[in-house]
Amino acid sequence: MxxxxxxxxxxxxxxxxxxxxxxxxxxxxxxxxxxxxxxxxxxxxxxxxxxxxxxxxxxxxxxxxxxxxxxxxxxxxxxxxxxxxxxxxxxxxxxxxxxxxxxxxxxxxxxxxxxxxxxxxxxxxxxxxxxxxxxxxxxxGFDGVLCLVGPRTVWVQISAEEIVSFQTAMTGEFFDLLAGHSTISAAVASTGMDAEAFVDAVSDTLSRPERLSQRLAALRGQHVLQQLDPSVARSRLFGALIGAELAAMRPYWLGQQVALAGPSDMVDLYARALDTQGVSAPRHASxxxxxxxxxxxxxxxxxxxx
Amino acid sequence: MxxxxxxxxxxxxxxxxxxxxxxxxxxxxxxxxxxxxxxxxxxxxxxxxxxxxxxxxxxxxxxxxxxxxxxxxxxxxxxxxxxxxxxxxxxxxxxxxxxxxxxxxxxxxxxxxxxxxxxxxxxxxxxxxxxxxxxxxxxxGFDGVLCLVGPRTVWVQISAEEIVSFQTAMTGEFFDLLAGHSTISAAVASTGMDAEAFVDAVSDTLSRPERLSQRLAALRGQHVLQQLDPSVARSRLFGALIGAELAAMRPYWLGQQVALAGPSDMVDLYARALDTQGVSAPRHASxxxxxxxxxxxxxxxxxxxx
The missing domain is CATH 3.30.420.300 (2-keto-3-deoxy-galactonokinase, substrate binding domain)
Structure with missing residues (x-):
């Protein structure tokens, strides 16, 4: 000033x-x-x-x-x-x-x-x-779904410059709560990311979304009994939560043109997750x-x- | 003393x-x-x-x-x-x-x-x-599954006085985190319970477990736009989380003798949820x-x- x-x-x-x-x-x-x-x-x-x-x-x-x-x-x-x-x-x-x-x-x-x-x-x-x-x-003229990634992620269907419908998920919030204040916090205490563990967790959760609850709870056992690398555990947590979001939001990405916008680290994860489903989503800075x-x-x- | x-x-x-x-x-x-x-x-x-x-x-x-x-x-x-x-x-x-x-x-x-x-x-x-x-x-001589309800709920398969296997869910922890520290906290700020809303949420989540993420996120919209009664919202949150747990734990209750033990208010919810699936579980004080x-x-x- x-x-x-x-x-x-x-x-x-x-x-x-x-x-x-x-x-x-x-x-x-x-x-x-x-x-x-x-x-x-x-x-x-x-x-x-x-x-x-x-x-x-x-x-x-x-x-x-x-x-x-x-x-x-x-x-x-x-x-x-x-x-x-x-x-x-x-x-x-x-x-x-x-x-x-x-x-x-x-x-x-x-x-x-x-x-x-x-x-x-x-x-x-x-x-x-x-x-x-x-x-x-x-x-x-963008026609498709814009996914605005954040603590609450919003999937917005856009056509003819019009917001047609939208749907919210709480994946980022879930992650922060579980990583910060839960019995699996110690298991995921890392800032690293393991691409393979992430992608596997996305796919597993998408194919068996009903197992989310036990998949997350299991991270404590993997931590204590198997000394699982916290960056792998964190990747599994992110993968399971984003996989669950993709399972919930299927109509918003299956066969759709999807664009992603948000913080680059989170957007990269969503892009990688969508890529496992054959959806290539361009990334935009938010x-x-x-x-x-x-x-x-x-x-x-x-x-x-x- | x-x-x-x-x-x-x-x-x-x-x-x-x-x-x-x-x-x-x-x-x-x-x-x-x-x-x-x-x-x-x-x-x-x-x-x-x-x-x-x-x-x-x-x-x-x-x-x-x-x-x-x-x-x-x-x-x-x-x-x-x-x-x-x-x-x-x-x-x-x-x-x-x-x-x-x-x-x-x-x-x-x-x-x-x-x-x-x-x-x-x-x-x-x-x-x-x-x-x-x-x-x-x-x-x-109890033979069946003992479900010990708590922040982490454990389903324990018991046979011939032996613990054969077990599986943990984090339902109570999830509930506390979401009710206490999330964008849906205001929506569920109540101590009341609406039996019908609870049972509906259990059944909905069991039949469509992949929708859990959007079901929880939707409570904010229901709160702001429809002035949903917080006790109904709280019942839906509990119902969705316990429904998701039952979806994950199906092998532990489907066709099993199940006994419940834990804090009576929580045990009552689990008993009601299992009852929607035709499972009658006796309740024990923990x-x-x-x-x-x-x-x-x-x-x-x-x-x-x-």
Whole structure:
């Protein structure tokens, strides 16, 4: 910030993505170029709107000038995620407009991009819909399934720029809970990955998904009795959980065009797992997707206001 | 303790069961009658032997007299749970003898009942083998499967007083992790139970076990979009997890004589789940099983020493 000149010190507008594991904010110029950005850890629970606004202010206060600054937020904000504000699918994510929500602090002109809800099966996107809009900005005309990998992974069926349906799995969350706080934590205490063990576990779980429970519990016995290498055990845990996810999500990848986006280490695992089933899925960085989607909504709103 | 007379103040011997969720200790008379007992919370990780001894001393110090007192322990003690001390199945749990282990404190004559290990699939019992011995003391000649319900539930095939094989599931642990620390925690924040929702979830998961991942993830959508009653959501979570366990453990209950033992609320759920599959499983309190098994080993050791 110190190196900024006086006229570029303040953001013309601010974009915010409250994701499952972090909150990212960008200070933007009128043309959408990035002047500064910040990333904070967040938890995956939905905050209350006042708590979100307070945390937001802490984060972006240095970017605020005199008068009010527009802040466009998506994700787990608590601002527009009430059921009545979540719009249903199908939806064209690139054509959705922000809604203005009241802010306590007069420096904020708060705008929120609501999530998307699906009635059957009941499910919701909270920010991922904006990542889809960003993905479509870079991949116009994409027709197929975009798998957004994260603590909660979402499989989104896209056709004619429209989100047709989606389905969520909790694989990343499962992994973190089991690796961090369970009787198999010691067995998987490693950061390594054994490709063969991973692929075998994916295939075994896909062919016998009903054995998931004993497959995971068995890692303790393999650890204590066989001194199983923790990186192999970790690979088996990941493989079993991703295999179980693929078993649940079969309609979303079998015979489909699948694209993957998310943190590169996780996306690599999903790609390898899908590859065992003969599905070749191109990998995309997820880093810029939310900002691209927010910018798209921002400029659509400017256009709309003319 | 205050009401004890001087001569009964000290334990003749002490029995200890280090279980998955608590550590229980009994001050016993020579004839095995209970003079006092204590329960402490514990975690499910395997302690190191010195840490276990220190915790044990904190717990039982008031029961120790002059000279050394025999303390017979089973479960997650770290004392005899090293691979070389875990005896393999098949095993007659009632005929197993304690092994003497060195103690740092001269007031302790430490005896440990080792766990049981199974090579294929690799799995281990750490204290449950002693509960089985206690169960067989009360149910001599039992032939069938004893399901010991807990954070880790163990299904034990018993024939001719012998543990023939066993298999572990992590259902209770899963439930606690998901209910306590996940994106579906808010959805299941209740202590209630809806029998119909539970039974439906068991049946659905047993018939489509590959859908477990999406079934659990869907609870958030049901919560936010449909304001699903948290007790119904909790029942669905329990039902899905126990259904998945039954799917994994089919050889242990299909066409088998099954007996259940464990905390009554959990045992009731397992009984109801098995009932959906036409399996009627008698329920046993698990409270006295470990002590009965420890007493059996203690008196067998006395007999052996003659």
């Amino acid at each position: 110190d190196e900024m000149s006086a006229e570029s010190r303040y953001a013309d507008w601010i974009a915010v993505h409250a994701g499952q594991s972090d909150l990212r904010a960008w200070a933007l110029a009128a043309d959408g170029s990035v002047r500064a950005e910040l990333t904070l850890p967040s938890d995956s629970a939905m905050p209350e709107a006042p708590a979100f606004e307070a945390k937001l202010l802490d984060t972006i206060a240095p970017w605020l000038g005199q008068g009010s600054t527009s802040v466009l937020a998506c994700g787990l904000t608590g601002l527009a995620d009430l059921p009545e504000a979540i719009t249903p699918v199908p939806a064209k994510p690139a054509e959705r407009l922000p809604i203005r929500v009241s802010a306590n602090d007069p420096r904020l002109d708060l705008l929120a991009l609501p999530g998307l809800s699906q009635a059957n099966p009941p499910d919701l996107l909270l920010g991922e819909e904006t990542e889809v809009a960003g993905f479509l900005a870079g991949n116009p 880093d810029g997707l939310a900002l691209a989607g927010l910018a798209r909504a921002w400029f659509a709103m400017q256009e709309h206001a003319k | 205050d009401e004890m007379s001087a001569e009964s103040r000290y334990a003749d011997w002490i029995a200890v069961h280090a279980g998955q969720s608590d550590l229980r200790a009994w001050a016993l008379a020579a004839d095995g009658s209970v003079r006092a007992e204590l329960t402490l919370p514990s975690d499910s990780a395997m302690p190191e032997a010195p840490a276990f001894e220190a915790k044990l001393l904190d717990t039982i110090a008031p029961w120790l007299g002059q000279g050394s007192t025999s303390v017979l322990a089973c479960g997650l003690t770290g004392l005899a749970d090293l691979p070389e001390a875990i005896t393999p199945v098949p095993a007659k749990p009632a005929e197993r003898l304690p092994i003497r282990v060195s103690a740092n404190d001269p007031r302790l004559d430490l005896l440990a009942l080792p766990g049981l290990s199974q090579a294929n699939p690799p799995d281990l019992l750490l204290g449950e083998e002693t509960e089985v011995a206690g169960f067989l003391a009360g149910n001599p 409270d006295g099983l470990a002590l009965a098994g420890l007493a059996r080993a203690w008196f067998a050791m006395q007999e052996h020493a003659k």
